Amino acid sequence: MPFRHGLETKIRVYHGDTLKGTRGPFDIFLAASGHVRLIIANMRVEMHIIATTPQSGLKDDTNFNEFFAESGFPYIPRNRRSLEVLLQDNQADGVVVWYSEGPVLYSGGGKFFFHPSMAKNRLGAYRKQGTEDPFVRACGIEDGDSVLDCTLGLGADAIVAAYFTPQGTVVGLESSRAIALVVKWGMKLYDSPMLWLKQAVNRIQVINSEHYQYLSNLPNNSFDIVYFDPMFRQPLLKSQPISPLRSLANPAPLDLRAIDQACRVARKRVVIKERSEGTELERLGCSTIISGKNRKIAFGVIQAG
Numbered sequence: 001m002p003f004r005h006g007l008e009t010k011i012r013v014y015h016g017d018t019l020k021g022t023r024g025p026f027d028i029f030l031a032a033s034g035h036v037r038l039i040i041a042n043m044r045v046e047m048h049i050i051a052t053t054p055q056s057g058l059k060d061d062t063n064f065n066e067f068f069a070e071s072g073f074p075y076i077p078r079n080r081r082s083l084e085v086l087l088q089d090n091q092a093d094g095v096v097v098w099y100s101e102g103p104v105l106y107s108g109g110g111k112f113f114f115h116p117s118m119a120k121n122r123l124g125a126y127r128k129q130g131t132e133d134p135f136v137r138a139c140g141i142e143d144g145d146s147v148l149d150c151t152l153g154l155g156a157d158a159i160v161a162a163y164f165t166p167q168g169t170v171v172g173l174e175s176s177r178a179i180a181l182v183v184k185w186g187m188k189l190y191d192s193p194m195l196w197l198k199q200a201v202n203r204i205q206v207i208n209s210e211h212y213q214y215l216s217n218l219p220n221n222s223f224d225i226v227y228f229d230p231m232f233r234q235p236l237l238k239s240q241p242i243s244p245l246r247s248l249a250n251p252a253p254l255d256l257r258a259i260d261q262a263c264r265v266a267r268k269r270v271v272i273k274e275r276s277e278g279t280e281l282e283r284l285g286c287s288t289i290i291s292g293k294n295r296k297i298a299f300g301v302i303q304a305g
Contacts, residue, residue: 114186119159138299150211180208215261
């Protein structure tokens, strides 16, 4: 189609299409001048991450060696340099510092590391007062269920799921490689005097993958429950604990194609967490909507079959 002066043609690029350093979907605008303009609201570019040790150094640490080999992050000796100097010298977007209790990612003036987040409080309330968890009710989790969390983040919901299905399986997908590695190794090394929490955290399998691609490669009825908790476009609270996660996470809204794949993969149900206001859950085809505890969030449910 010929261009007319001053106009642009918009092309939508979806998962599976390729552009070096990006993961769709995203928009490309072809201008009359022939130049290409990328609209990056939903485009993710992999960060340049380096790895190092604390100023005090490390003794021979098998876990760090395994993390380093798995991550592929370039190892930069500390040599008493500050993190700011390391970032500048290596033109890096972030630096992972390895500690015995797990890796910490420093980026953009903040730091990101695994911690049980609200899962500890939610499970504590259930154990002490029998407080029902809306996520568990929406998912209908029973012991022995297999749960696929397609948007892991810090893994709070995955931890709760693992607690309620100790004989089952919980797999968490995270599209950001940096988040996936930090959370995976933080969970692996997590220790706590509360054995019930430690066991739930340690049982989660973390996989670095974009959820549509992963779901597409699964056989039918592979998991009992498939769950999505996409990053809210606007946080509910300005000071919420997951704030450092926002700059690293994938901001793209859920794609209907991913929901179709989830419905094929789920034996029991697909559950989506969203803000209670708006029509996003209806757009995604949820037949049942369950209000969250604070009524600012809701869970959309699609029954399998």
